[in-house]
Amino acid sequence: MKQDMIVILDLGSTENTVIARQIRDMGVYSEIHPHDITAEELKALENVKGIILNGGENRVVDGVEIDVLPEIYQCGYPVMAIDHAPAKCEQKYDSIPDEETIKSFIFDTCKAEANWNMKNFIEDQIEIVRRQVGDKKVLLALSGGVDSSVVAALLLKAIGNQLVCVHVNHGLMRKNESESVVEVFRNQLNANLIYVDATERFLTKLENVADPEQKRKIIGGEFIRVFEEEARKLEGIDFLGQGTIYPDIIESGTKTAKCVKSHHNVGGLPEDLQFELVEPLAQLFKDEVRACGVELGLPAEMVYRQPFPGPGLGVRCLGAITRDRLEALREADAILREEFAKAGLDKQVWQYFTVVPDFKAVGVRDNARSMGYMVVIRAVNTIDAMTASIARIDYDILEKIADRITAEVPSVNRVTYEITKKPVATIEFE
Ligand code: XMP
Secondary structure, three states: OOOOEEEEEEEEOOOHHHHHHHHHHOOOEEEEEEOOOOHHHHHHOOOEEEEEEEEOOOOEEOOEEOOOOHHHHHHOOOEEEEOOOOOOOOEEEOOOOOHHHHHHHHHHHOOOOOOOOHHHHHHHHHHHHHHHHOOOEEEEEOOOOHHHHHHHHHHHHHHHHHEEEEEEEOOOOOOOHHHHHHHHHHHHOOOEEEEEEOHHHHHHHHOOOOOHHHHHHHHHHHHHHHHHHHHHHOOOEEEEEOOOOHHHHHHOOOOOOOOOOOOOOOOOOOOOOOOEEEOOOOOOOHHHHHHHHHHOOOOHHHHOOOOOOOOHHHHOEOOOOOHHHHHHHHHHHHHHHHHHHHOOHHHOOOEEEEEEOOOEEEEEEOOEEEEEEEEEEEEEEOOOOOOEEEOOOOHHHHHHHHHHHHHHOOOEEEEEEOOOOEOOOOOOOO
């Protein structure tokens, strides 16, 4: 292992990630583990230099004050305890100590080296993955999103063609998105990639379905069925790769923190498909995942991609999806993205996209009255997607986008700009 590590044991703090990030910022790798980790599990982490017992407001679970196992103190690592973590150690603090104190603990007491960087992280993960997987095969659902793309690149580097990627095109991807997954992973990186064009199957299932929740259910359910069918065709797969990242774990609830929302990265695969999980990004924050992708040589468009919902354009083609309206939406979205990139807005605006409602409006084309679709542009800024503000886009840019969309997408005769904050609106329309 290349990197030294400080282990934070979660004794009910809400600030584990704050400390982990602070220590990583000091150049030392830090991982958060549950309070009931065993001495054996701790030793298996190999390069542990010290432990921080991090107590806090969730210290009492089911009426009992939680503690680490007594054997942890016998492992011989330096221990620091914060916020009434019940510790038999020298260094105890009532709240998170200042930076100097943490630094002194890490570097003077634990004698850790500041050797945390992406290169070392990747080398360590490659070693861990190779040890876990041996000569077996790993299956990965490669959506083309940031997390799954970075996992794919990392696993590819670790185990080469023992990795089998499956990309399901549900027909609701943005323009050229599936093509770029195939181009990057199959053609450039030589990955073992199975490309499934399931467009017809998804669009047929979605015909006449107008309810947003119903649409989401169909898309999610069908995705699992297609993926499962592909998995059953393959022989000798023992592992499933997942792009789980650290915030997914926190939001799904740890042993002391309550569940915010449950994350299903592959969306509840059936139980008779028995795989062991490989999750090499599970300790990374989003910005670190991107840095990892850059280090692995993935293209910037892939690594700095804006968020895109799993159900894709399906929730932006409002109401019952029709093929012509979906096509208009896809073309309008491509024009919007192109113009945003030209104006440098792609680096300034957090999320921007188009939506097409399920009605037609009156317009004039070639001196005659005609009916056409309306494209709504939405562009928002946010930190955590819980609240969002409107991006103030220059009118000249908006006008140029409107001109291009109405000229290049003949079924559209109106373009509007959406100006509602979240709340009261949500970012997406469905
Ligand atoms: P809302 O519309 O809830 O969106 O304000 C917040 C953020 O979440 C994204 N989003 C989704 N992502 N599956 C996803 O993976 C979904 O069903 C979904 N719905 C919304 C949305 O794009 C925004 O970034």
